[in-house]
Amino acid sequence: MTSIYYASTYGSTKQYAEELARRVGVDAVPIAEAGEVSAGTAAGPIVVLAPAHGPMHEGVKFVRxxxxxxxxxxxxxxxxxxxxxxxxxxxxxxTGGLLGDLADSVTRFYLPGRLNYSELSAAHRNVMRGLITAVKMKPRKNENERNMIDSYGKDIDRVDFARLDPIVEWVEVQQI
Known part of the structure; x- marks a missing residue:
């Protein structure tokens, strides 16, 4: 049976996890409530969903x-x-870089999320202000950095459940 675990800061990852769980017919479990996972004896794939916050990635930590x-x-x-x-x-x-020596044995997917500046904690808002200030000072910005500057301070929701389709397909292949 497939196991789905997730960590979510502002809700979009939880939305994805719950929709994925619904599609494959299991429950999504918060990483904080996972307890000990018997990955070696249980059957079925493990899917872990989590946001990335710079070098911090609760999903990678869990898989490691x-x-x-x-x-x-x-x-x-x-x-x-x-x-x-x-x-x-x-x-x-x-994510592959954070997984290190496990990267070759863990399939990776990316899901666009939601960042509502109006909902950020004061600490997260300050981190973002400092990050954007530093990015603005760079002489040659890549497309992603320009996007960060353009979207700064705005509420942006890019959650797209169609992006779960490849994960559902991966789960189905693993269960054969």
Missing amino acids: SLGSEALRNRPAAVATTGMTIDDFVTTADP
């Missing part, structure tokens, strides 16, 4: 806690939710 031995017995995927432009995140593959 399972260890390479457990992942030999059970296919795993990480779906990262974020605001990065698709082409940029596909080329850079930051």
